Amino acid sequence: MRLLLIGPPGVGKGTQAKFLVDHFTIPQISTGDMLRKNVRNKTSLGIKAQAYMQAGQLVPDIVMLNMMQDRLAEDDGANGYILDGFPRTIPQAEGLDELLNNLGQQLGCVVVMKISDSLIINRLSNRRSCKECNQVFNLLYDPPQKAGKCNECNGDLFLREDDIPDTIQQRLNIYHKQTEPVIEYYTQRGITEIIDAKGSIEDIKTNIIDRISAYNN
Numbered sequence: 001m002r003l004l005l006i007g008p009p010g011v012g013k014g015t016q017a018k019f020l021v022d023h024f025t026i027p028q029i030s031t032g033d034m035l036r037k038n039v040r041n042k043t044s045l046g047i048k049a050q051a052y053m054q055a056g057q058l059v060p061d062i063v064m065l066n067m068m069q070d071r072l073a074e075d076d077g078a079n080g081y082i083l084d085g086f087p088r089t090i091p092q093a094e095g096l097d098e099l100l101n102n103l104g105q106q107l108g109c110v111v112v113m114k115i116s117d118s119l120i121i122n123r124l125s126n127r128r129s130c131k132e133c134n135q136v137f138n139l140l141y142d143p144p145q146k147a148g149k150c151n152e153c154n155g156d157l158f159l160r161e162d163d164i165p166d167t168i169q170q171r172l173n174i175y176h177k178q179t180e181p182v183i184e185y186y187t188q189r190g191i192t193e194i195i196d197a198k199g200s201i202e203d204i205k206t207n208i209i210d211r212i213s214a215y216n217n
């Protein structure tokens, strides 16, 4: 199964990807997580990406496509993967087609998650992420058992630099302008499933798994 998760920042892509990893036993490939790791490790890619990410801007397409070319060539994706946060622009979608073509692979299904902008601001300003293991919590909807600490590894929780109101708004503007056209790109192929992402985490998980089980690739 080769899946794409598309949706605005904070809609719950990362949260749902974790369940899909367990259900289908395929890796999650999150471009945001990969970039943040590079920023933390101060690699040349991380140094290039950091200013864009802090400002809520997209990292240039060419940088993303080079990164994904290397990642998709790794062995763990041979039986499928979940792409979380990529592609985000039409040039990235076209570049992904070319990469898949070269690898002899096909996309199975594109899951499009939708909620209102106001709910996104509420979710993101209350998100806390673990510094050690990336586990994500929400102070309102999915709080950690011990304040400020991760349930999984007891690491410290932090508010992402791009989860402040002005930057969230900037990310949303970019999503509407540059990423929404990508939905139409895949809708024309008849492989998109639109998911209402406003309910409980559990209900959304069940809905996504039901809807994508009909796809074979």
Ligand code: AP5
Binding pocket: 007, 008, 009, 010, 011, 012, 013, 014, 015, 016, 031, 032, 033, 035, 052, 053, 054, 056, 057, 058, 059, 060, 064, 084, 085, 086, 087, 088, 092, 123, 124, 126, 127, 128, 136, 137, 138, 139, 141, 142, 162, 171, 197, 198, 199, 200, 201, 204
């Ligand atoms: P990235 O990390 O991909 O950020 P994003 O798309 O903005 O998505 P988020 O990680 O913010 O949200 P999510 O949808 O995963 O939500 P989550 O599950 O955490 O990208 C960051 C930056 O990297 C970009 O701005 C850009 O600069 C760069 N970048 C990345 N990919 C790129 C690309 N392809 N091209 C160019 N640049 C790129 O959930 C959010 C919160 O809500 C959590 O607290 C969670 O607990 C809670 N929650 C989840 N579901 C529910 C629910 N049903 N009910 C209540 N709360 C919920």
